Amino acid sequence: MAAKLLIVEDEQALSELLRYNFESEGFHVRIAMSGDEAEVMVAEETPDIMVLDWMLPTVSGIELCRRLRNDPETRNIPIVLLTARGEEADRIRGLETGADDYVVKPFSVPELMARVKAVLRRAAPERVADVLRSADIELDRAAHKVTRGQREVHLGPTEYRLLEFLMESTGRVLSRTQLLDGVWGRDAFVDERTVDVHIGRLRKALVERNESDPIRTVRGAGYVFGERQGN
Numbered sequence: 001m002a003a004k005l006l007i008v009e010d011e012q013a014l015s016e017l018l019r020y021n022f023e024s025e026g027f028h029v030r031i032a033m034s035g036d037e038a039e040v041m042v043a044e045e046t047p048d049i050m051v052l053d054w055m056l057p058t059v060s061g062i063e064l065c066r067r068l069r070n071d072p073e074t075r076n077i078p079i080v081l082l083t084a085r086g087e088e089a090d091r092i093r094g095l096e097t098g099a100d101d102y103v104v105k106p107f108s109v110p111e112l113m114a115r116v117k118a119v120l121r122r123a124a125p126e127r128v129a130d131v132l133r134s135a136d137i138e139l140d141r142a143a144h145k146v147t148r149g150q151r152e153v154h155l156g157p158t159e160y161r162l163l164e165f166l167m168e169s170t171g172r173v174l175s176r177t178q179l180l181d182g183v184w185g186r187d188a189f190v191d192e193r194t195v196d197v198h199i200g201r202l203r204k205a206l207v208e209r210n211e212s213d214p215i216r217t218v219r220g221a222g223y224v225f226g227e228r229q230g231n
């Protein structure tokens with residue numbers, strides 16, 4: 001699990017409890033304390049999923065949900081709504097606004113965790129899969145192990161994260177900027193040549209003798225992972 005989760009909740013004790021539990025499950029967690037702050041954070045980096053409280057200062061969870069659904073950039077972000085209101089009409093309103101699911105407060109953390117994972121599994125199965133596969137290459141997240149055919153591929157931590165990120169987007173061209181954001185994080189002080197260096201190391205580890213290179217360089221665009229057709 002390497003999913004980016006944005007929690008929007010103004011009760012600090014609850015948001016910290018959720019942060020602790022979701023980080024323990026391998027999520028990358030960010031917290032916004034208000035609807036305004038959440039909008040800024042979504043614009044900075046699109047989360048894979050959001051847990052959004054209904055009752056927030058300034059912009060309510062419902063209003064934020066509506067805004068996100070009206071913007072093509074954010075329309076498809078899966079949202080699990082937290083609500084203290086048990087009224088059936090309110091629940092229906094929440095779902096009509098575009099939330100993918102909702103959990104009524106007070107809830108148990110395992111219940112919310114299960115809902116979030118279920119929504120994520122539907123929306124982005126590659127984010128929750130324990131094993132990513134592409135042709136003869138397998139990345140086992142649970143065992144933190146990479147194999148190609150029968151042999152184990154030994155990778156440093158950066159090459160591992162790079163491969164994981166590439167395999168999550170198999171067949172899609174990723175720019176160096178996207179790779180920097182996804183693997184190193186937006187705040188990291190590394191330049192785009194760093195990406196090339198680590199791609200080189202990853203290739204060296206993955207490709208032996210006459211094996212095909214699963215990483216293709218797309219001139220002027222970036223890199224794409226996946227077996228070439230005909231190989």
Ligand code: CA
Nearest residue numbers: 010053055056
């Ligand atoms: Ca609240």
